[in-house]
Amino acid sequence: MKSHHLPLVYSLVLAALLPSLVCAQAVPIEGYLVDSSGRFVGSATPGQCWHTAEWTPALAQAPCDPVAKVAAAVTPKPAFEPNALPASGAAPVAAVAAAPPPMKTAFSADALFAFDQSSLKPEGTQMLDDLVAQLQVSNYDQVMVTGDADRIGSAVYNQKLSERRAQTVQAYLLKKDVAATKISTSGQGESNPVTTHQDCADKKGAPLIACLQPDRRVDVEMQGTKAATATP
Incomplete structure (x- = not known):
């Protein structure tokens, strides 16, 4: 008799989940399923959130997946710093405008x-x-x-x-x-x-x-x- 009730139990569980899945699509986060409150569907444990078919590692979001750290862009130091004082400590020499030709x-x-x-x-x-x-x-x-x-x-x-x-x-x-x-x-x-x-x-x-x-x-x-x- 118990075996006849199991399909009914699973059906009830799935039926209970369907409204959440439908609502999850209302507040999308690219690559993930979320509920109506905007929370990830699944476990907060890394790798246990539900991905959509569009998910790629580039779309990874914490706490669901490890997020790769982006190295900060390093601005190259100019070879010559206009406002820097010479090694001797002397003030920089102002550029002299060229005299107009005669x-x-x-x-x-x-x-x-x-x-x-x-x-x-x-x-x-x-x-x-x-x-x-x-x-x-x-x-x-x-x-x-x-x-x-x-x-x-x-x-x-x-x-x-x-x-x-x-x-x-x-x-x-x-x-x-x-x-x-x-x-x-x-x-x-x-x-x-x-x-x-x-x-x-x-x-x-x-x-x-x-x-x-x-x-x-x-x-x-x-x-x-x-x-x-x-x-x-």
Whole structure:
């Protein structure tokens, strides 16, 4: 008689468990069966909780399964620590900003002056006015005016001519309110030509003067030039 009651007992036990299993699905924990209270179904002993078909070791949760410890990520130490003091204990040296490159403008002496002269032509003043306009919208530390001459005539004469032309340009800039303390002049005479002797070797008179035109010039170089900051 007892054997006839056993299936009924097992059926009753399973029937009692079914509501719990149905409710367990309402609060899922990935890889595990849980009851309606969110507790694992099964024993709290490691390995005795009920897994779903999706369970993998990566989903392991305590206290059901051993949880692998994840090593803390180690941030590599930089080879150079910007704020670290040198071994000597001296304070770090602040980086020095690179100075802006100089701005250089080359004027043809023939455009500024008549041949063998150091007085400005009208068109020469217009060219210098354009230079002044550029200076007015810039901050600069120094303006260097350098005169150059061709090789026609003596070296001494050409040296003096190049100096006079540089001084003429300086005087014009001063008249336009460029600070005198920021302007310097020099003359190089015929010592720094653009042409070579071979370029004009077979020429004389007017053709030679025209050939040597690149050597007659005035260079204006502005050191530390940068755009001026607008004043509020």
